[in-house]
Amino acid sequence: MALNIAHILQDDLIAPMVKKTAYGLATTCILGAAVYVGYRVAAPEKHRIRHHRHPELNDQIEKVMDSLKITDDQLVHIMHILEEEMTAGLSPATHKQATVKMFPTYVRNIPNGTEVGKVLALDLGGTNFRVLLIDLRGNDKVELTSKIFVIPQSIMIGDGKYLFRHLAECLYEFMLKENLIHTGLCYPLGFTFSFPCKQEGLASARLTGWTKGFSCAGVVNQDVVKLLQDAINEKGINAKCVALVNDTVGTLMACAYKDPSTAIGLILGTGTNACYIESLDKVGTWDGDYDEPKQVIINMEWGAFGDNDRLNLIRTKYDEEVDLSSINPGKQIFEKMISGMYMGEIVRLIILDLLQQELLFLGHRDTYGDYKTPLYDRGGFYTKFVSTVETDEGIKFSNTRRVLEDIGIRNPTYDDCAIVQHICRQVSKRAARLAGAGLAVLINRIGKSEVTVGVDGSLYRYHPRFKRNMERCMEALVHKDIKFQLTLSDDGSGKGAAMVACVADRSLMTASVFRDEETADYEKVI
Numbered sequence: 001m002a003l004n005i006a007h008i009l010q011d012d013l014i015a016p017m018v019k020k021t022a023y024g025l026a027t028t029c030i031l032g033a034a035v036y037v038g039y040r041v042a043a044p045e046k047h048r049i050r051h052h053r054h055p056e057l058n059d060q061i062e063k064v065m066d067s068l069k070i071t072d073d074q075l076v077h078i079m080h081i082l083e084e085e086m087t088a089g090l091s092p093a094t095h096k097q098a099t100v101k102m103f104p105t106y107v108r109n110i111p112n113g114t115e116v117g118k119v120l121a122l123d124l125g126g127t128n129f130r131v132l133l134i135d136l137r138g139n140d141k142v143e144l145t146s147k148i149f150v151i152p153q154s155i156m157i158g159d160g161k162y163l164f165r166h167l168a169e170c171l172y173e174f175m176l177k178e179n180l181i182h183t184g185l186c187y188p189l190g191f192t193f194s195f196p197c198k199q200e201g202l203a204s205a206r207l208t209g210w211t212k213g214f215s216c217a218g219v220v221n222q223d224v225v226k227l228l229q230d231a232i233n234e235k236g237i238n239a240k241c242v243a244l245v246n247d248t249v250g251t252l253m254a255c256a257y258k259d260p261s262t263a264i265g266l267i268l269g270t271g272t273n274a275c276y277i278e279s280l281d282k283v284g285t286w287d288g289d290y291d292e293p294k295q296v297i298i299n300m301e302w303g304a305f306g307d308n309d310r311l312n313l314i315r316t317k318y319d320e321e322v323d324l325s326s327i328n329p330g331k332q333i334f335e336k337m338i339s340g341m342y343m344g345e346i347v348r349l350i351i352l353d354l355l356q357q358e359l360l361f362l363g364h365r366d367t368y369g370d371y372k373t374p375l376y377d378r379g380g381f382y383t384k385f386v387s388t389v390e391t392d393e394g395i396k397f398s399n400t401r402r403v404l405e406d407i408g409i410r411n412p413t414y415d416d417c418a419i420v421q422h423i424c425r426q427v428s429k430r431a432a433r434l435a436g437a438g439l440a441v442l443i444n445r446i447g448k449s450e451v452t453v454g455v456d457g458s459l460y461r462y463h464p465r466f467k468r469n470m471e472r473c474m475e476a477l478v479h480k481d482i483k484f485q486l487t488l489s490d491d492g493s494g495k496g497a498a499m500v501a502c503v504a505d506r507s508l509m510t511a512s513v514f515r516d517e518e519t520a521d522y523e524k525v526i
């Protein structure tokens with residue numbers, strides 16, 4: 001190990017020397033050689049210190065890192081603000097202006113593990129789109145077949161009709177392969193649509209705005225279930241959308257199928273959001289019946305927390321830059337500080353800032369302009385790199401080196417690696433603490449002695465410390481008499497939609513014949 005570092009440091013010192021000496025010889029320019037020697041003699045200390053420094057000892061770097069730190073006191077303050085915003089979202093008088101919308105989902109029952117039936121599900125929430133066939137067999141048993149389809153960028157930002165046409169075509173292709181087309185049966189379908197929607201019923205939901213890089217025209221304010229069903233009918237597919245759910249709701253439902261103490265669903269992926277079970281008496285915007293159970297799942301849409309500037313006290317210039325260069329400036333401020341769509345970009349901007357301040361990649365000072373590094377391009381540092389960099393333990397930094405070389409930083413020094421890892425750790429820790437504080441608000445509010453949080457999303461799944469960092473901060477913020485656990489929800493966005501289709505409207509599911517006025521009459525399949 002020691003040899004390795006010595007080797008790396010030597011290389012860093014020798015490489016420029018060799019290069020400059022060679023240049024001097026080649027041009028046989030005595031003046032050039034003299035200037036070079038003069039430079040090395042005049043500034044040897046500065047050169048060495050910079051190459052041997054430890055990140056934590058460097059004041060300028062620490063200043064940048066400090067701007068990312070959020071103290072426990074600040075977290076408590078943020079929790080108070082979030083509670084206020086939640087109250088505003090739930091009250092009819094303030095709902096319209098509220099940033100955290102707290103949409104009632106019309107899902108009031110959670111599954112009990114006995115549900116049975118074959119249900120189709122569509123899962124749209126990021127660049128990938130999935131079609132699933134879920135066979136709920138009771139006794140917690142679920143069989144699942146699925147296929148992933150890509151949503152091309154042109155469709156993500158094109159006209160909405162092409163998006164829904166594409167979804168219907170993918171559904172058709174899947175059903176054909178599974179021999180579900182022209183069977184004489186109409187299959188119920190749960191639609192996981194992971195964008196903010198004001199639900200008007202279980203199978204009726206108006207999109208309030210796009211997030212996560214989508215901006216299809218003609219969809220905002222429209223009923224997305226209707227748009228989907230029209231496209232399904234246009235293609236003559238024997239399926240009927242009976243429920244629309246947010247991915248957080250699917251995650252909660254899938255987790256509750258196995259663990260009845262589940263009361264919260266959380267997504268930490270391309271975007272972030274949470275839902276939880278709320279008592280009807282706290283939901284002023286509720287317009288449904290007050291039958292038992294007197295509760296409803298609330299889709300918080302917490303990604304929009306801070307859209308009214310209330311998080312400005314903790315935002316950095318990097319957050320502002322990420323926001324300004326996004327497709328939806330001023331929107332989803334909390335999401336932009338937490339989720340996978342933005343984390344790599346925050347890290348890239350910090351790296352670039354340090355590089356421009358000559359605090360990083362010093363060995364490349366003379367050369368980084370010579371070749372193209374994706375560090376100069378928006379999106380050039382992927383969020384998955386953050387996870388990879390943070391899996392390095394100790395001082396070898398083999399993963400970090402690989403990442404840096406991938407983005408064109410050849411032979412990074414020990415310091416380069418340590419600083420980049422330090423940046424990744426601070427950015428992801430801040431995200432984990434913010435999400436943890438949000439969860440603490442919900443757990444304290446639910447007030448049960450035991451609460452399970454179903455969690456899904458690529459950031460949570462693949463980041464090596466996200467869960468640990470969240471739990472640590474939550475231990476300090478959740479009331480001491482409450483036990484909580486974070487459980488990875490197994491494919492909630494897919495299974496959850498099927499469960500909602502089964503559970504949330506049991507009356508529909510117990511009817512013996514399922515008739516669809518708009519298409520043909522089909523026999524019910526569950």
Ligand code: BGC
Nearest residue numbers: 194195196211267271272273
């Ligand atoms: C959307 C939410 C979704 C979350 C996680 C956000 O951008 O607004 O509806 O639950 O991403 O996918």
